[in-house]
Amino acid sequence: MMHRIMIGLAALSMSACALxxxxxxxxxxxxxxxxxxxxxxxxxxxxxxxxxxQAVANLYWAAHEFSEGDYHPDENAELxxxxxxxxxxxxxxxxxxxxxxxxxxxxxxxxxxxxxxxPTAAAILDKAVATLKRxxxxxxxxxxxxxxxxxxAYNLALSNRRAASVMAYLQSHGISxxxxxxxxxxxxxxxxxxATKAGRAQNRRVELRVQ
Amino acid sequence: xxxxxxxxALFAFAMSANAGVVDRAAALQAQLKGNNSYxxxxxxxxxxxxxxxxxxxxxxxxxSFMKMAEDQAAKAGGAK
Numbered sequence: 297m298m299h300r301i302m303i304g305l306a307a308l309s310m311s312a313c314a315l316x317x318x319x320x321x322x323x324x325x326x327x328x329x330x331x332x333x334x335x336x337x338x339x340x341x342x343x344x345x346x347x348x349x350q351a352v353a354n355l356y357w358a359a360h361e362f363s364e365g366d367y368h369p370d371e372n373a374e375l376x377x378x379x380x381x382x383x384x385x386x387x388x389x390x391x392x393x394x395x396x397x398x399x400x401x402x403x404x405x406x407x408x409x410x411x412x413x414x415p416t417a418a419a420i421l422d423k424a425v426a427t428l429k430r431x432x433x434x435x436x437x438x439x440x441x442x443x444x445x446x447x448x449a450y451n452l453a454l455s456n457r458r459a460a461s462v463m464a465y466l467q468s469h470g471i472s473x474x475x476x477x478x479x480x481x482x483x484x485x486x487x488x489x490x491a492t493k494a495g496r497a498q499n500r501r502v503e504l505r506v507q
Numbered sequence: 508x509x510x511x512x513x514x515x516a517l518f519a520f521a522m523s524a525n526a527g528v529v530d531r532a533a534a535l536q537a538q539l540k541g542n543n544s545y546x547x548x549x550x551x552x553x554x555x556x557x558x559x560x561x562x563x564x565x566x567x568x569x570x571s572f573m574k575m576a577e578d579q580a581a582k583a584g585g586a587k
Contacts, residue, residue: 316571317571317575318571341545342545345543345544345545345547345548346543346548348545348548349545349546349548349549349551349552350548350552352549352552353549353552353553353555353556356553356556356572356575357556357572360568360571360572397543397544399541427541427542430538430542430584431542431544431583431584432584433582433584434544434584506544
């Protein structure tokens with residue numbers, strides 16, 4: 297008797313180890329599937345990644361719940377409806393266009409008229425190196441910006457030097473040049489007012505734009 | 508006596524399976540911190556589903572969703 301129980305439990309354990317992806321092709325999920333496909337085609341994975349991810353996760357979850365039968369029909373339908381609704385929101389957001397993902401390098405400072413990497417900047421860039429190594433599939437543009445003091449031409453040249461300096465640092469710490477580009481934007485893309493000291497400090501920045 | 512041992516072993520197995528999913532979800536969240544790509548978001552969402560299923564004592568389903576979450580995390584650049 298004990299033997300049979302053991303064999304039964306072993307078989308149960310084996311079946312418990314079989315990990316399967318839920319079947320999303322059932323007819324109850326037609327609307328959700330179509331909404332997700334439309335959102336993806338509109339660029340939702342790039343422009344509304346969280347909403348699109350919520351839609352897809354709910355689709356899988358609904359597919360699993362439907363596979364368990366009609367124990368909770370209302371909940372199953374609600375999950376499917378959530379998947380569809382999130383996908384429609386993602387599509388609408390994508391239709392408006394989107395800005396590229398930016399990895400901020402908060403706190404990077406350069407000495408006046410210099411592009412050398414300071415020890416403080418190096419500590420921040422080391423974190424960026426770790427991020428880029430972890431996210432090995434992405435390419436980034438090193439974008440450097442200045443405030444509006446000095447002439448346009450001077451600011452553009454200075455930001456180009458700083459972008460190149462940051463790119464060189466990333467390369468020297470193991471990030472492939474093929475994943476990097478550098479561009480100085482000078483004072484052309486302020487994020488705060490140049491009329492105040494605090495605003496100018498915000499405008500003097502370097503960021504990584506995911507391509 | 509053997510039945511008691513068997514039930515104890517089963518209980519321990521269930522507990523370790525629970526801890527496994529919870530630990531893997533925590534590791535995934537840590538690996539993807541600051542990653543806002545589609546695959547990273549999907550990994551987090553699927554891990555949330557896994558933990559919800561775990562709360563409902565559906566260990567098998569929780570492990571399936573956790574596996575899917577880890578596949579997405581790998582695509583997002585989070586170590587698997």
